[in-house]
Amino acid sequence: MKLSKRVNTLTPSSTLMISAKATELKKQGHHVISLGVGEPDFNTPRVIIEAAKEAMESGLVKYTSANGIIELRETIAKKLKEDNHLEYKSNEIVVTTGAKHALFALFEILLDEDDEVIIPAPYWVSYPEQVKLAGGKAVIVDTLEQNDFKLIPEQLEQAITEKTKAIIINSPSNPTGMVYSRDELQQIGDICLKHDITIVSDEIYEKLIYTEDKHVSIAELSPLLKEQTIVINGVSKSHAMTGWRIGYAAGPRYIIKAMTDYISHETSNPTTIAQYAAIAAYKMDETAINNMKQIFSERLERLYQLLTDIPGITCRKPKGAFYLLPNVTEAVRKSEFNTTDEWTAALLEEEKVALVPGSAFGSPDHVRISYATSLDILEEAAERIKRFVENH
Missing domain, CATH: 3.40.640.10 (Type I PLP-dependent aspartate aminotransferase-like (Major domain))
Structure with missing residues (x-):
């Protein structure tokens, strides 16, 4: 059975591939820090959940x-x-x-x-x-x-x-x-x-x-x-x-x-x-949104500082969303790896930190980091990335 030509042209989602690899390592008992998938780590506000329950109970x-x-x-x-x-x-x-x-x-x-x-x-x-x-x-x-x-x-x-x-x-x-x-x-x-x-x-x-x-x-x-x-x-x-x-x-x-x-x-x-x-x-009023935004802002400030302190990594400071796109060209050049993709794969294997290589976004000199997770986890991730860079 042959697949259609249009499907055969598709490139698999790198974010989902990285997430799947991270999940596999977690199942093996490793403490993996996954900074790949882009979604808020907060629960949906209660008023929204209640509205869904009311709709169900009302037969909608x-x-x-x-x-x-x-x-x-x-x-x-x-x-x-x-x-x-x-x-x-x-x-x-x-x-x-x-x-x-x-x-x-x-x-x-x-x-x-x-x-x-x-x-x-x-x-x-x-x-x-x-x-x-x-x-x-x-x-x-x-x-x-x-x-x-x-x-x-x-x-x-x-x-x-x-x-x-x-x-x-x-x-x-x-x-x-x-x-x-x-x-x-x-x-x-x-x-x-x-x-x-x-x-x-x-x-x-x-x-x-x-x-x-x-x-x-x-x-x-x-x-x-x-x-x-x-x-x-x-x-x-x-x-x-x-x-x-x-x-x-x-x-x-x-x-x-x-x-x-x-x-x-x-x-x-x-x-x-x-x-x-x-x-x-x-x-709803935007209190919950503003609280979430404030937390994201604090994470951005902290993670940006930690990443730009790592030799070989530079980064333009973003203004929105919840991603950083650091340039790791110099870190890769000083290592034994030939591409950012290889560097990112080795980081996951050795330090158990999952990032998405920039090639997935048409930017092969970069990696994408989602900071939609706690400050403690982000600080641990930055420490592991720094150790990985220093060891290579």
Whole structure:
């Protein structure tokens, strides 16, 4: 039995592979510190859990419309207006089984064979794979570390061809943690308008910014850019709800209708109970979110200090999300390893610290470290990494 050609082109998720290896070592009795998977280590706030229980006990467990219940879409519309100064009607929003599903469905309805999608690197691992699955071509543009890994206008202009259909902007970014400013987004937006390029704005980490910088959605910069943009977001990172699988897309009515039609044949509706939980998430006060953000900020400060004290490791300080993307080029060069991938694999074997090699994100000189775990564990991990570097 032969697999399809499109599936054979996929690259397995490095984050999941690292996690699986770490789990295997743990089963063997090793004390493994896993800093690979990107999800908050906090439980979902109690008010959200209670809302899910109430929905179940009230019998709200049946099918819903494919684009999600109207109450949730109206709640998301209110959130977008209050937080992002964006006006959307409920029929311009589709609720999906996580933000990843929103992206997948969008590419499926947007791309034809060989349509090009510009993806700045470092990038989230699933962007290129989703574009490939939809029959498109991922055009990777390598950003520069000295520019905080952000795409600049000159790079964007050079990447555009007659086949360019869309661009993905992720701010705050996974894996870099960097945040685009209003001016930077305006410059990108002007170019996209000039060339009629669809903007896919992944804003899943919008609530997790630790500086005075404000999250800006490129869609809020002008009515023209709003019409050119599909906003992707959800509750996974902001409300510690990764397993609940609720995301959404907001954009022009014809795009959202096409996504809804596609989803109706693909997955039907998002989990009903989780939709009612998400309503509670968006209606709750943000005390729990702010507490989580404060803890992440403290972890960032401590881990950044510890890592940059290790000879051979440098790092641009991120502003958001919960990742560091240190450059380990010098540490690898001084060791007996030929690549960052080999260096990362040896770190896991010898010191039992699981990091994700930057090659998974289109950035082979780096490793991604998630600081979504306790300070004690992060300090122990930094100590092990330092010992590993000194021994090689």
